[in-house]
Amino acid sequence: MSSGRGHHHEPAGAWTGHAESALRAAGHRSGGARSSVIAQLAASDCCATAQEVHDAIRASGQRVGLASVYRVLDQLVAVGAVTRVEFGDGVSRFEPAPPDGSHHHHLVCERCGVVRPFESPELERAIHGVGDRERFRVETHEVVLHGRCPDCLPKRA
Amino acid sequence: MSSGRGHHHEPAGAWTGHAESALRAAGHRSGGARSSVIAQLAASDCCATAQEVHDAIRASGQRVGLASVYRVLDQLVAVGAVTRVEFGDGVSRFEPAPPDGSHHHHLVCERCGVVRPFESPELERAIHGVGDRERFRVETHEVVLHGRCPDCLPKRA
DNA sequence: CTGACAATGAGAATCATTCTTATCACAGAG
DNA sequence: CTCTGTGATAAGAATGATTCTCATTGTCAG
Known part of the structure; x- marks a missing residue:
């Protein structure tokens, strides 16, 4: 299930670019934590918790602070590139928001x-x-x- | 806004009785904390947080533990007499659930x-x-x- | 009235999230 | 190319809601 190829109409790479340019447009600079979080979100086509994103990044060998994951996720939500989802279990989940506005x-x-x-x-x-x-x-x-x-x-x- | 009299079709007392008998039917005993929580919920016709319910009870002079408020609220949700509502701010709110199933x-x-x-x-x-x-x-x-x-x-x- | 067992309250423990702060990296000036 | 300012980052402390623990109290059946 991790292949993630194409039951969506747009390639995952498109969202990655969209997210990064949206952040740039909002006046943010780029950095290691940011790229890791964006890459990780693009890789999972369903929603993930901040903790899951953090674990996945660490698992891939990168060293990223949990607080940075939260910060980047907040920024992504703020620019509309990511949707925050809550299922009522006290944990926020995040998923890429398609640039076309569909949800x-x-x-x-x-x-x-x-x-x-x-x-x-x-x-x-x-x-x-x-x-x-x-x-x-x-x-x-x-x-x-x-x-x-x-x-x-x-x-x- | 605290008068709370009658823009609903059923009197608040009806829900109070419904909630208490639902708990009894589920095998729970009655107690001070329980009556306080039920009375407080019946008094506020909109949703309230556990903390708000607790504060209101203390304000009325009764000494009830916060943990008991949470416990009773959970029981009420379990028997369907109370609805848990979450607005995404990390706090659960609770409101009486009408016995007629409307929501x-x-x-x-x-x-x-x-x-x-x-x-x-x-x-x-x-x-x-x-x-x-x-x-x-x-x-x-x-x-x-x-x-x-x-x-x-x-x-x- | 009495025993069994649920309910209670106080505070400790937990868990997700946010804050603090010292350090770091990149962009533009010189 | 080097210097310097500014935002980015990591680690851990702090926060806040909720849950757990446990000694004690109260309820209800018999």
Whole structure:
């Protein structure tokens, strides 16, 4: 599963470049910790915790401070190149945000812990409608569905 | 805003009784901390943090341990009498769950911090549809919209 | 009324995250 | 090319919410 080649329409390299130029545009300089974090995020196509990113970087032999991982992730979120996701377990997860502005939400299996992304134009439409009706300018939104994945459903027969 | 009388269809007392019998049915005994927490939750018609519940109880002169507040809140969530809400700021909030199963979600203003509940059958329908399509048995779901409330929108003219 | 066992409270322990601070590396001036 | 200012970095301390521990208290069944 680590091959990560192409069930997305854009190559992972595209996001890497996007992230780095976004940071540069925001006035940040480049550095070792930054490239490591960006490379690591690009490598995992699903969301990862700061701790996981840190561990993966250390595993690849690089020495990066945990605080630097958090700082870089915050900067990436601030420039919109990364999305912060929270599943309610007290840990933030991060995933690359496609430059085209598309986004998805997550299904979390309460039994096996698997996380699966999904998209739903209908859901997005409903959320947009709520914003209009409540006269709220909705800037971001989070939707997390908890339940049982197909593998963890008690199937009979 | 503390009068709290009746823009809901059911009296606060109804929920209090519901919560206590739900706990009893789950095999829990009653105690001082429990009644304090339930009473406090019933008093505030919007979501409150464990710390806020604790402070309010102490303010009323009762001596209740913070750990007990957390424990009782967990039990209430477990029996479905309370809903846990997370806005992504690292703090859990809790609010009474109506016995009739109805529920709402929240709009959070990023500027003034005000929280407003909303309901949207369309949104619920969309979520239900996602579960069907993904063959996921959705048991709970959380939706939080972040943005600007009407008061914090830059209005001109 | 009494025993068994859950509930409680105080503080310690844990865990993710943020802060502090000394050091480091790169960009531009000279 | 070398010097110097500024942002980046690493390590560990600090913070804050939540959970755990355990001695004690209170509840409820019999």
